[in-house]
Amino acid sequence: MNHFDEMTALLYLEGQLDTEHAREVSAHAAACGECRELLRALQTEGLWLREALAAEDEAIPARLAAVPERGGAPWGWIATLGLSAGGAYTLWSGIVIPWQTQAAQAGFTQGNLLTMLFFSGAFWKGWDAMRSLMEFMAMATLTIVVSWLLRRHWRRLTTFAAVMGALVFALALPASTSAAETRHGDPNFTLPAGEEVHTDLMVASERTEIDGTVDGDLIVWSQVVIVNGHVKGDILGFAQELRVNGPVDGNVRAFAENTDISAAVGKNLMAWTKVLNLEQKGSVGGSVTVGSTDASLGGTIGGDVMGFTHAMEINSTVGGNVKVHGDYLTIGSGAEVKGHVRYEGRNEPEVAQGAKVGAIERIIGKSPSEPTYRGAHFYVHHIILWGVGFVYGLAFLLLMPAFYADATAECKKYAPAAGFGVLFLFATPIAAVIACCTIVGIAVGIATLLLYAIAMYTSTIFVAGWLGEVLLGARPGMGAAIGRLALGLFILHVLRVLPYVGGWILLAAMIWGLGAMVLTIYKRLRPQLATAAAV
Amino acid sequence: MERRKTPGEMSAAELADVLAQVRAGDADAWGELYRQYAAAIFRFCRRALPTREDAEDATTEVFMKVRQKLGTYDSSRPFTAWLYKVASNHCWDMLRRRRIRQDLETGDLETLPLEHPDPDQLERLQAEHTSKEVRGGLAKLPDRARLALVLRYYADMSYDEIADTLGVRRAFVGVLLLRARHQLRDALSEGAAGTRGAAAGSNA
Numbered sequence: 001m002n003h004f005d006e007m008t009a010l011l012y013l014e015g016q017l018d019t020e021h022a023r024e025v026s027a028h029a030a031a032c033g034e035c036r037e038l039l040r041a042l043q044t045e046g047l048w049l050r051e052a053l054a055a056e057d058e059a060i061p062a063r064l065a066a067v068p069e070r071g072g073a074p075w076g077w078i079a080t081l082g083l084s085a086g087g088a089y090t091l092w093s094g095i096v097i098p099w100q101t102q103a104a105q106a107g108f109t110q111g112n113l114l115t116m117l118f119f120s121g122a123f124w125k126g127w128d129a130m131r132s133l134m135e136f137m138a139m140a141t142l143t144i145v146v147s148w149l150l151r152r153h154w155r156r157l158t159t160f161a162a163v164m165g166a167l168v169f170a171l172a173l174p175a176s177t178s179a180a181e182t183r184h185g186d187p188n189f190t191l192p193a194g195e196e197v198h199t200d201l202m203v204a205s206e207r208t209e210i211d212g213t214v215d216g217d218l219i220v221w222s223q224v225v226i227v228n229g230h231v232k233g234d235i236l237g238f239a240q241e242l243r244v245n246g247p248v249d250g251n252v253r254a255f256a257e258n259t260d261i262s263a264a265v266g267k268n269l270m271a272w273t274k275v276l277n278l279e280q281k282g283s284v285g286g287s288v289t290v291g292s293t294d295a296s297l298g299g300t301i302g303g304d305v306m307g308f309t310h311a312m313e314i315n316s317t318v319g320g321n322v323k324v325h326g327d328y329l330t331i332g333s334g335a336e337v338k339g340h341v342r343y344e345g346r347n348e349p350e351v352a353q354g355a356k357v358g359a360i361e362r363i364i365g366k367s368p369s370e371p372t373y374r375g376a377h378f379y380v381h382h383i384i385l386w387g388v389g390f391v392y393g394l395a396f397l398l399l400m401p402a403f404y405a406d407a408t409a410e411c412k413k414y415a416p417a418a419g420f421g422v423l424f425l426f427a428t429p430i431a432a433v434i435a436c437c438t439i440v441g442i443a444v445g446i447a448t449l450l451l452y453a454i455a456m457y458t459s460t461i462f463v464a465g466w467l468g469e470v471l472l473g474a475r476p477g478m479g480a481a482i483g484r485l486a487l488g489l490f491i492l493h494v495l496r497v498l499p500y501v502g503g504w505i506l507l508a509a510m511i512w513g514l515g516a517m518v519l520t521i522y523k524r525l526r527p528q529l530a531t532a533a534a535v
Numbered sequence: 536m537e538r539r540k541t542p543g544e545m546s547a548a549e550l551a552d553v554l555a556q557v558r559a560g561d562a563d564a565w566g567e568l569y570r571q572y573a574a575a576i577f578r579f580c581r582r583a584l585p586t587r588e589d590a591e592d593a594t595t596e597v598f599m600k601v602r603q604k605l606g607t608y609d610s611s612r613p614f615t616a617w618l619y620k621v622a623s624n625h626c627w628d629m630l631r632r633r634r635i636r637q638d639l640e641t642g643d644l645e646t647l648p649l650e651h652p653d654p655d656q657l658e659r660l661q662a663e664h665t666s667k668e669v670r671g672g673l674a675k676l677p678d679r680a681r682l683a684l685v686l687r688y689y690a691d692m693s694y695d696e697i698a699d700t701l702g703v704r705r706a707f708v709g710v711l712l713l714r715a716r717h718q719l720r721d722a723l724s725e726g727a728a729g730t731r732g733a734a735a736g737s738n739a
Contacts, residue, residue: 006652010716011709014687016694041654045716046688048661052669053582053689060574061591067566402602476628477596524560 004028009038013046189222191229200233208239210246217250225256234267242273244282251286259292268303271295276309278316280334287320304339331355386493393461393485401478403520404465410516411466421459421515428452459513460506464488466516545571550614558605569598575615576622582685583626585674593629597622619690623682623700630678657720664723672722680715687712 004012004025011017012025029036183189187206191197195212200219208222210229217233225239227246234250242256249266259271262279268286269278276290280298287303296313297305304320312324315332321339329343333354343349344363351357397404410417432448468484471491496506545553553571556564576597580590600621608617664672673681679701686692686700698705 007709007713010713014694014709014712016709037654038652041652041657044661045657049669049684049688049716049719052664052666053673053685055666055670056578058578058581060577061587064573064577064591064594067569401599405599405603476600476625478599524558 003032003035006038006042009035009042013039013043193229280315298334329360331357331360382493382497386489389460389464389489389493390486392457393464393489394482396458396461397465397478397481397485401481403524404462404481406523407462407513407516407520408465408469410519411462411512413516413519414512416519417512417515419515420518421511421513424514424518425511428455455514455517456510459510459517460492461485461489461513462516463509463513464492467491551610554605554608554610554614557602565602572615572618573598576618579619579622579685579690580626582670582673582689583623583682584629585678585681589629593622593626597625600625616690616692616696619686619692620696620700623686623690623692627682627700627702630682652717652720660720660723668723669719672719675722676715676718679711680718683708683711684715684719 008017008021008025012022015022017025029039183201183203183205188209189203189205189207190209191201191212191214193211196215197212198215200216201210201214203218203220203222205222207224208220208226210218210225210227210231213230213232215232217236218227218231219236221238223240224243225237225241226243227235227248229246231246231248231250235244235248235252235254237252237254237256239254239256241258241260242254243260243262244252244265245262247264247266251267252261252265252269252271254269254271254273254276256271257274258277259273259275260277260279261269261282261284263282265282265284266286268289269284270289271292273290273292274294276292276295276297278284278288278297278299278301282299283301284299285302288297288301288305288307290306291308293310294313295307295309295311296315297318298315300317300319302319305314305318305322305324307322307324307326309324309326311328311330312326313330313332314322314337315334317336317338319338322337322341322343324341324343324345326343326345328347329345329349331337331341331349331351333352335352336356337358340358340361342361342363349360349362351360429449429452432446432452465481465485465488468486468488471487472480472484492506492509496502498505553564553568557568573594577590577594580593580597581587584590584593601618604621608614673684676684683697683701686697692700694705694708697708697711701708701711703711
């Protein structure tokens with residue numbers, strides 16, 4: 001064999017030659033001093049290179065000494081705190097203060113919105129009432145889910161009663177120490193005239209008729225509720241049709257399609273309904289708060305009227321002020337408003353001759369369903385909102401880059417993400433409210449609800465990240481990720497201010513992102529669960 | 536082939552334990568893993584990339600990738616090897632994105648216009664240069680040449696792994712390495728011929 005070249009020598013030294021070739025090289029080197037020299041020189045060079053590369057004469061930079069997630073934390077937390085402050089400020093200045101101002105202008109004299117909502121007016125019956133309202137909402141949600149699940153059997157109307165009965169039973173379990181009486185209709189429930197219930201009465205049935213007296217609150221889930229008797233406490237009604245023909249000493253809180261009041265309500269009336277009808281012979285001692293499509297108010301109202309309605313017709317004697325948001329306001333000839341009237345709506349209010357009303361303060365061109373697209377304020381507001389969202393997302397991205405990346409990746413699994421999103425959208429508040437009502441306690445429940453709200457807000461970030469990735473491609477690196485987030489959030493913000501569909505798009509994004517979050521968390525918990533199971 | 540050991544390296548069982556905890560989302564375990572390997576990855580990046588700043592950024596980014604891709608790590612293979620693979624892919628991506636043109640210019644390496652080395656001269660070169668100078672010379676090499684040397688002589692990668700990382704044929708890896716060695720020799724000789732001594736450490 002001739003002298004081999006340097007390439008062959010290198011491959012020989014590195015063990016890259018096949019056996020036969022290596023043997024030839026080895027045999028030649030044994031005989032040839034020159035080639036032996038070359039091999040030795042190359043081998044020494046290899047060792048020398050390894051040594052030079054391995055030498056550790058440079059300290060690790062300080063910024064790498066800390067674990068990245070923790071290392072980024074101090075200013076990440078500062079950003080988060082700043083964001084929270086910004087978010088709270090935006091909420092406060094954008095929503096709470098205008099509300100308060102409006103409420104104050106409308107004559108709702110309670111100085112503080114929270115006080116107004118929780119400690120007075122239609123809501124107030126202490127925290128117990130709050131609890132019952134939350135129970136109520138949880139049950140309503142659960143009802144919707146269960147009835148949806150049972151929709152195949154929906155033909156048998158008794159299913160409805162059975163479901164309701166089961167729900168009330170569930171509700172009654174934790175509340176068993178309280179002195180409420182629970183009745184299930186089969187399918188109808190009637191409290192006969194002359195009979196008196198001496199505690200709170202909870203009813204679930206297809207049709208409920210109260211002819212007797214309830215010396216407590218009446219809480220009722222029914223398709224049709226007719227109250228002819230006397231309710232000495234509040235009525236909390238969840239129904240398709242709610243008719244109050246008998247006197248109520250407390251408040252009426254109605255969540256119904258049609259609400260009809262033709263008797264005296266001692267305290268306040270709050271109705272979230274499609275049609276509210278306060279008949280001429282009816283009366284409300286306190287204030288009326290109504291959210292509805294149509295509201296027709298007759299009789300007498302001792303306090304204020306606050307309405308968010310498409311069309312409102314007032315024929316009553318109103319002791320306080322009237323404040324209406326809506327499209328149409330009609331003040332009939334029988335109306336007498338002692339306070340002032342403030343109307344914010346699209347169409348000119350109609351005032352019949354003979355109506356005893358002072359000047360109507362009207363804010364033109366604003367309808368609650370139609371945001372104003374003109375004006376710098378609108379854009380500034382949305383830029384601030386986008387900014388808050390972006391800073392929040394950024395903080396999230398920097399604090400938990402891996403989680404962010406995982407959750408963004410989970411967004412690509414459209415169906416599971418959406419499924420889990422819907423599930424948790426309903427399940428979380430239910431769990432939280434059940435926690436509120438039962439052993440775990442109200443603090444945990446409320447904390448869960450707050451976390452839920454935060455999670456809903458956070459969820460859009462992942463969808464934004466996904467959207468950015470779809471548009472810009474998945475380039476690695478933090479800068480690219482931030483760019484994708486910014487663009488995605490911007491597009492989401494533009495979409496959500498679209499009239500009509502914007503809200504739905506936002507909801508869809510939230511559900512989707514929530515599902516992705518849940519999937520990510522689940523995947524992270526899974527190995528732990530597996531370990532736990534093994535132990 | 537024996538892998539280089541990181542000082543204070545965890546035992547295989549400890550490592551498996553920590554990895555399982557990290558996969559479960561345990562922040563403390565992640566911290567431990569990071570502290571264990573950050574230095575090695577930084578040193579790798581420091582050698583593979585031209586500047587210290589690049590190396591610092593790359594280290595952070597490599598660990599982000601490690602965390603994302605930990606699920607794909609096959610525990611039957613050495614963890615360090617996998618770690619270096621992730622790091623080298625990242626560094627090569629980074630360089631390639633930045634220096635597409637240069638790669639095209641140095642793409643015609645398959646022909647080997649290499650003069651046979653003089654063993655004596657080679658030994659002299661080795662004797663005259665400190666480790667720091669060698670790494671300084673390394674920083675002057677074209678990206679691919681530098682990375683090839685680092686992958687082979689620092690990260691102890693096989694020819695297959697190097698070929699895979701750099702996107703070349705396996706048969707070309709030897710050529711790449713030999714060529715890179717020549718380029719390093721040249722860089723060091725030039726440095727020595729120029730400002731001998733003063734040049735020492737100029738690139739550190």
